[in-house]
Amino acid sequence: MRGIVKRFPGVVANDGATLEVAQGEIHALLGENGAGKSTLMQILYGMQKADAGKVELDGRLLQLHSPADAMANGIGMVHQEFMLVAPMTVTENVALTQPPGTPWSLAQTRAHLAATAERYGLAVDPDAKIEHLPIGVQQRVEILKLLCRDARLLILDEPTAVLTPGEKDSLFAVLRSLAKQGRSIIIVKHKLHEIMEIASRVTVMRAGRTVECFPTKDTSPQELARCMVGRDVVLDARHTPGSPGQAVLAVRALHAASDSGTNAVRGACLEVRAGEVLGIAGVDGNGQSELAEAIMGLRPSHEGAVEVDGVSLESLTVAQRRRAGLAYVPADRRHVGSVPELSVGENALLGMQRRLCRLGGWWRDEDQIRAHAQTLVDRFGVRAASIDVAAGSLSGGNLQKVILGRELLLNPKVLLVEQPTRGLDVGAIESVWHEMRSARDNGSAILLISAELEELFALSDRIAVMYEGRIVQVLANDASAGLRERIGLLMAGGDLAEAEAAHALGH
Ligand SMILES: Nc1ncnc2c1ncn2[C@@H]1O[C@H](COP(=O)(O)OP(=O)(O)OP(=O)(O)O)[C@@H](O)[C@H]1O
Numbered sequence: 001m002r003g004i005v006k007r008f009p010g011v012v013a014n015d016g017a018t019l020e021v022a023q024g025e026i027h028a029l030l031g032e033n034g035a036g037k038s039t040l041m042q043i044l045y046g047m048q049k050a051d052a053g054k055v056e057l058d059g060r061l062l063q064l065h066s067p068a069d070a071m072a073n074g075i076g077m078v079h080q081e082f083m084l085v086a087p088m089t090v091t092e093n094v095a096l097t098q099p100p101g102t103p104w105s106l107a108q109t110r111a112h113l114a115a116t117a118e119r120y121g122l123a124v125d126p127d128a129k130i131e132h133l134p135i136g137v138q139q140r141v142e143i144l145k146l147l148c149r150d151a152r153l154l155i156l157d158e159p160t161a162v163l164t165p166g167e168k169d170s171l172f173a174v175l176r177s178l179a180k181q182g183r184s185i186i187i188v189k190h191k192l193h194e195i196m197e198i199a200s201r202v203t204v205m206r207a208g209r210t211v212e213c214f215p216t217k218d219t220s221p222q223e224l225a226r227c228m229v230g231r232d233v234v235l236d237a238r239h240t241p242g243s244p245g246q247a248v249l250a251v252r253a254l255h256a257a258s259d260s261g262t263n264a265v266r267g268a269c270l271e272v273r274a275g276e277v278l279g280i281a282g283v284d285g286n287g288q289s290e291l292a293e294a295i296m297g298l299r300p301s302h303e304g305a306v307e308v309d310g311v312s313l314e315s316l317t318v319a320q321r322r323r324a325g326l327a328y329v330p331a332d333r334r335h336v337g338s339v340p341e342l343s344v345g346e347n348a349l350l351g352m353q354r355r356l357c358r359l360g361g362w363w364r365d366e367d368q369i370r371a372h373a374q375t376l377v378d379r380f381g382v383r384a385a386s387i388d389v390a391a392g393s394l395s396g397g398n399l400q401k402v403i404l405g406r407e408l409l410l411n412p413k414v415l416l417v418e419q420p421t422r423g424l425d426v427g428a429i430e431s432v433w434h435e436m437r438s439a440r441d442n443g444s445a446i447l448l449i450s451a452e453l454e455e456l457f458a459l460s461d462r463i464a465v466m467y468e469g470r471i472v473q474v475l476a477n478d479a480s481a482g483l484r485e486r487i488g489l490l491m492a493g494g495d496l497a498e499a500e501a502a503h504a505l506g507h
Contacts (some may be wrong), residue, residue: 004053010385015208031205033397076146136167254304266469279460325413340392345373
C-alpha cells in the first residue's frame with residue numbers, strides 16, 4: 001500500500017500511509033487509538049475507498065471496491081467482532097461465504113472444510129453450531145472461512161483481545177503454520193509483548209502516517225511504545241496499597257440468569273469498601289458481565305441482594321441506582337455504553353440528564369454543556385475532530401475513553417468497570433490506570449472486571465476469582481509467592497473443593 005490518503009469530515013484518517021508485507025510473513029500494525037490502523041485495513045479489504053494512493057498485490061495494481069473484490073484477490077479479514085451466524089453450523093457458515101454461483105453442495109463444502117482444517121491444523125467440528133463453540137474456536141471458524149476461499153493475505157484485527165491465554169497460544173501456533181505455508185498475515189495489535197512474540201516485522205502508525213517499520217528482532221517494547229506515542233511510556237504495574245474504609249457495595253448470594261436462561265450468577269457474594277479496588281478474575285463467560293448487569297439493575301436478579309451503604313437496591317431502576325451512587329463502564333462500548341448516533345458532547349452527558357435538570361437549568365446552558373464535554377475530552381485525551389462528531393465515528397479506543405471519562409467525572413461512590421483497557425494503546429492504558437487509581441484514592445469503591453491478569457495485579461487491593469457464576473475465593477493482592485498460579489488454578493475451576501470449604505467458613 002503506497003501513499004494512502006483517506007479523509008473523513010474533519011479528520012485525515014490516513015495521511016500518505018505506506019505498508020509493505022512480504023509473502024509468508026506475520027506483520028504487525030501498531031499505533032495509538034485513532035492512528036488510522038482500522039481505516040488502512042478497511043481500505044485493503046475494500047470496505048473503504050482511499051482518496052489517494054494505490055494498493056498492489058504481487059506488483060499488480062488492485063481496484064478494490066468491495067470486500068468481494070478483496071476476497072476475489074485472495075485478501076481476507078477477521079474482524080474484531082466476529083461475523084458468524086450463531087444458530088447455524090460451522091459448515092453452513094463456511095457455505096455462506098462462498099462466492100455466488102459456487103456449485104458446491106453442503107456435503108462438498110463440509111469435505112473441503114475438513115480437508116482445509118486438517119491441512120492447517122485447525123481442529124473444529126464441522127457440524128457444531130456456532131453458538132455452542134467457545135470464542136477461540138469461533139475465531140478458528142473465521143480463519144477457516146478465509147482459507148476455504150484460499151485467501152493468501154489474512155488481516156486479523158485485535159485477534160487476541162477476547163481469547164484466554166491457552167486459546168492465544170493455539171492461535172499463534174496456527175498463524176505460524178499459515179506463514180510457513182506461504183500465507184501472509186497482518187495483525188493489528190496493541191499488546192507489545194505479543195507483537196514481539198508473533199510478528200517478524202512491525203509497522204508503526206502515528207496520526208495517519210506510517211512512521212517506521214522495524215524487524216521485531218531489532219527492537220524492544222520500550223522503543224515501540226516511544227515510537228508510537230512520541231514519548232516514553234512507563235506503564236507502572238506496581239500496586240500501591242490504598243486505605244480502604246467502610247464496605248460500600250455488598251452483594252449477597254446473588255443469582256441471575258444469562259440471556260439464554262441458564263444460571264449465570266449462582267449465589268455470588270462480595271463486598272467492596274470505599275477507597276478499594278476489588279478485582280474480579282475469571283475466564284470470560286463465567287458470569288462476570290451478568291454480575292455487573294445485575295448489580296446495575298440491567299438484568300433481573302431472582303434471588304439475593306445488592307446493597308449500597310447498607311441500603312438494598314432491590315426495586316430501584318437503573319437511573320435510581322445511578323443516583324444512589326453507582327457508575328458503570330460496560331464491556332460493550334458500542335451497544336451499551338454509548339449512543340453512537342449522538343455526538344461526543346451528548347454522550348458525555350448521558351446519565352446526568354436528571355441531575356442537570358435539578359441543578360436549575362444548567363442543562364439548557366449550551367456553553368456549560370460544551371465546557372463539560374471539552375473537560376472530558378481534554379482530561380482523558382480523547383482524539384476527536386470536535387465534540388460535535390458522532391460518537392460512533394470515533395475509533396474503539398477513543399470511544400472507550402469517552403465512556404470511562406463520563407463515569408469517572410461523576411465521582412461515583414461505586415464504579416463497576418468491565419475490561420476498561422481492552423483495545424487501548426499503551427499510552428491510553430497508562431492514563432486509564434492513573435485515573436482509576438486516583439478515583440480509588442478519592443474514596444470510590446471500584447469493582448474491576450478484567451480478563452487481563454496484569455491489570456488486576458496492577459490495580460486491585462483484593463482479587464476475587466469467579467468461576468461458573470460463583471466467587472470461589474477472595475485473595476489479598478499482596479505479591480505473595482504463588483499468588484498468580486493460585487489464581488490461574490482457581491480460574492480454571494481447580495481446587496474448587498478447598499475453595500468452597502473456605503467460602504463456607506466465610507473467608
Ligand atoms: N467512518 C468514519 N467516519 C468518520 N470518521 C472516522 C470513520 N472511521 C474512522 N474515523 C476517524 O479516523 C481516525 C482513524 O480511526 P481508525 O479507526 O482508523 O483508528 P485506529 O488506529 O484503528 O484506532 P483504534 O486503535 O482505537 O481502533 C479517527 O480519528 C476516527 O475517528
